[in-house]
Amino acid sequence: MLHHNDYEVDNMSAKNELVLEGTVLTAAQxxxxxxxxxxxxxxxxxxxxxxxxxxxxVLLPEEKLPLMGQGCCVRIQGxxxxxxxxxxxxxxxxLTVYPLEITPATGEPCNRIxxxxxxxxxxxxxxxxxxxxxxxxxxxxxxxxxxxxxxxxIAWGQLxxxxxxxxxxxxxxxxxxxxxxxxxxxTGAGVEERVAYEVSVMHLLEDEEP
Numbered sequence: 001m002l003h004h005n006d007y008e009v010d011n012m013s014a015k016n017e018l019v020l021e022g023t024v025l026t027a028a029q030x031x032x033x034x035x036x037x038x039x040x041x042x043x044x045x046x047x048x049x050x051x052x053x054x055x056x057x058v059l060l061p062e063e064k065l066p067l068m069g070q071g072c073c074v075r076i077q078g079x080x081x082x083x084x085x086x087x088x089x090x091x092x093x094x095l096t097v098y099p100l101e102i103t104p105a106t107g108e109p110c111n112r113i114x115x116x117x118x119x120x121x122x123x124x125x126x127x128x129x130x131x132x133x134x135x136x137x138x139x140x141x142x143x144x145x146x147x148x149x150x151x152x153x154i155a156w157g158q159l160x161x162x163x164x165x166x167x168x169x170x171x172x173x174x175x176x177x178x179x180x181x182x183x184x185x186x187t188g189a190g191v192e193e194r195v196a197y198e199v200s201v202m203h204l205l206e207d208e209e210p
Contacts, residue, residue, distance in 0.1 A: 014142040015116035015173065016079040016149065020056065020097065021109050022046035027070045031059060038062040041096070044074070046178075047109045054111065054180045056197065059096040073105035080113055080178055080199070082149045093150060095197040097178070113199055115151060116173040117141035125164030135160035137201075139172060153199040162204065175203040 028040035039059055046054045058076065060068060068074065078099040084092065120140040127133055137153040153174060155163045166172065176199045184191050 015114055016081075016141045016143075017077075017115075018080050018097065018113040018178065019075070019077050019110050020044060020046050020178070021075045021105050021111075022053075022056075022073070024068050024070055024072045024074060025055065028060065028065055028068055040065060042068055042070075044076070044097070046111045048111075054178065055195075056178055056180060057096045059098055060102075064099060064102055067102040075103045075105050075110070077101040077103075080115070080149065080151055081143075082151060093152075095151065111177040112175070113178055114173070114175050114205070115139055115141055115153070115199065116205075117148075117151075117171070119166050119168055119170045119172055120150060122168060123164050123166050125160060133157055133160040133164075135164045137163055137166075137172070139174070139199075151199060152196075153201050155201040159201050159204060163201070173205040174199065174201045175205055176201045 022044045025043045025045045028042040031039045031041040033039070039061055041057055041059050044056050044058050046056060048054060058068065059081070076097060076099045078097060078101070081096055081098045083094045083096065117139045119137065121138040124136040125133070126135075133156065135155045137155065139151050139153055140148045141151060142148045153176065163172070179198060179200045181196045181198065183194055183196055185194055186192075
C-alpha cells in the first residue's frame, strides 16, 4: 500500500498501459545514469486525427537504442511516467514515455493510454469564455517499490462535470491519449515558450476489483 498525505492507493488496482505508434523525430541523446544503466531521450511524433501531431518524449535504456533510430516508424507499448525536475528550470514534474516493448510500426497510428489510480490533488473545474467545461486532474498511479507516477489529465464537457465532483483519494480509471501542448510563461528573462504533456480523457472506465 502506498501512502501519500491523506490518501492511499492500492497497487493491485493500479494500471498504466500506453500504446503509441509514430515516427522517431530526433536522435537519442544521453539523459542520465541510474543503477549502472545509461538512459537516453528522444522524441516521437504521433499524428492526431485532426491532422496535427503530438511530439512526445521517450526515455529508453541503452539496450533499446538500435530500435529507435531517427526516422524510424515504431510502435511502443509501455507506460507514462513522471520524474521530479531537480534543475530548477521548467516544470517541476517531468513526464516521459517509458517503453517496455518496441516493434516496427503497423501502419495504423495509435495514441492510447489507460490509467487507474487515485486523485491526489483537488480537481480544478472551470469554463472557457465560450462556456465549454474543463477539469484539470492529477492522478497518482503506483509503481513497484512504493513509488508512484503523478500524471496530469484534462477532461472536457460532461466528463469534466463528472470528474469535477471527485475528491482527493477517490479512485479513477480513464481511457485517453497523451498530448503535447505549447504554452507561454512569463519569467524574469521574459516570456518563454514551453511544452506541457498531459492525458486527454476520452472515456471513464469502471474501476476493476483487485
